Amino acid sequence: MEPTVRRKKRAASAQPRLTLIIPSFNEVTRIESGLIRLRTAAAMGAVDLDETEVLWVDDGSTDGTAAAAELAAASLPNASVLQLKTNRGKGGAVRAGVEIAKGKLIIFCDADFSIDAKHIADLVAALETSDVAIGSRAVSGSVEYGHGLRTLGGRAFNRLVNAITHLDLRDTQCGMKGFRADVARLLFATTSIDRFAFDVELLTRCRQFGFSVKEVPVAWDEIEGSSIRPFADPMSMLLDLTKSQFGGRIRPVAGYLVRTPTTSSQLAARIANVTATPRPIVVEGKGQLLVLFPFARGAELSSLNAHVRAALSPLQLKTDAFTVTTLSDLAPLHLSQE
Numbered sequence: 040m041e042p043t044v045r046r047k048k049r050a051a052s053a054q055p056r057l058t059l060i061i062p063s064f065n066e067v068t069r070i071e072s073g074l075i076r077l078r079t080a081a082a083m084g085a086v087d088l089d090e091t092e093v094l095w096v097d098d099g100s101t102d103g104t105a106a107a108a109e110l111a112a113a114s115l116p117n118a119s120v121l122q123l124k125t126n127r128g129k130g131g132a133v134r135a136g137v138e139i140a141k142g143k144l145i146i147f148c149d150a151d152f153s154i155d156a157k158h159i160a161d162l163v164a165a166l167e168t169s170d171v172a173i174g175s176r177a178v179s180g181s182v183e184y185g186h187g188l189r190t191l192g193g194r195a196f197n198r199l200v201n202a203i204t205h206l207d208l209r210d211t212q213c214g215m216k217g218f219r220a221d222v223a224r225l226l227f228a229t230t231s232i233d234r235f236a237f238d239v240e241l242l243t244r245c246r247q248f249g250f251s252v253k254e255v256p257v258a259w260d261e262i263e264g265s266s267i268r269p270f271a272d273p274m275s276m277l278l279d280l281t282k283s284q285f286g287g288r289i290r291p292v293a294g295y296l297v298r299t300p301t302t303s304s305q306l307a308a309r310i311a312n313v314t315a316t317p318r319p320i321v322v323e324g325k326g327q328l329l330v331l332f333p334f335a336r337g338a339e340l341s342s343l344n345a346h347v348r349a350a351l352s353p354l355q356l357k358t359d360a361f362t363v364t365t366l367s368d369l370a371p372l373h374l375s376q377e
Contacts, residue, residue, distance in 0.1 A: 055092045055117060057163065058142030058220070061150050062132035063108060064098040069151040070107040074114070080156035093118040095150075096136045099126035130237025134227045138317075138334045146217040154215040158257040162217035170222045170250035170374075173208070173242070174215035174257035208254065211238050215257060221320045221374045222250055228333030229363050231289050247363065249371025291360035293340055294319070294331035295347070299354060303328045306351060307375040315339075315346040321375035329369065331361065 059077075063070065081088050093115050095108035105122050112118035121135060133147045144166055148154060154174055165172035216238070218226065225248070232240045245252050297306065303323040310321050310330060317339065322329035332343050348356055366372065 058140035060136035066150040076152035085160040098132040128233035131233035169253040174213040
């Protein structure tokens, strides 16, 4: 059964500047306080709620989270609730949000806004020059969790992450991360981990695809009752970390690899006029153009194929499928910007 999406109140612009995704699992006691923190940041000018799509993703909650999110969404000019029928994990919830997000930029954050919502502006600014911006709580060199055992566990996990992935990042698990929209769509379409280590898999793909990542210092509060458990299940984390390094069983992304004497920017401009959804992603390269259809399936994929073929006529196009390995071989990927 498809997840339920309930859109709220006034219709905003066709494509808002930002989509704010808030994955929520059994967060009924924190939705309202999180909304207050978001409104406080808006009052400070850190986020323009009229230009922001706010999307709560209820991850199969059993405690009334969906109703609380509906109430919160009703108070905002452009907000909705995506209700998943079963619990997928935070990574799965964010992925579901990315699939339907409308914004040119996408940021996800925790429902309680333990990372101060004022930092939304900092991530947006970082995305002016980077493909991905990640909050970092390690402003003093490492993350302090407010509890000795958790702090030691968190530091140990971060060292393990960097030893396995060679990411060389101080805080891979921060709950606030931002992306240019097409970058987010490609990353989430080529990852499969739904739970704790989904952040690591995302950042691994960034490195494999050649996307630029900027760390943004953020302030955070340890909020009582938070579900963040940085070292709760070591064996599960280790397994996810190992899986994060491979593209293994991920479904290839459909698309075209176009080699033509016509400049890639001219072709990209023609594809930019394609109005079908979900939008194709365009990767420009010297003497070639990669057109990708992440998340597109069935009738949607057929429609996209028809629109792109028409836009690039009279070129003869052959449908292809691009694995993580194939895309990594083509890196660095330079996504066409609107």
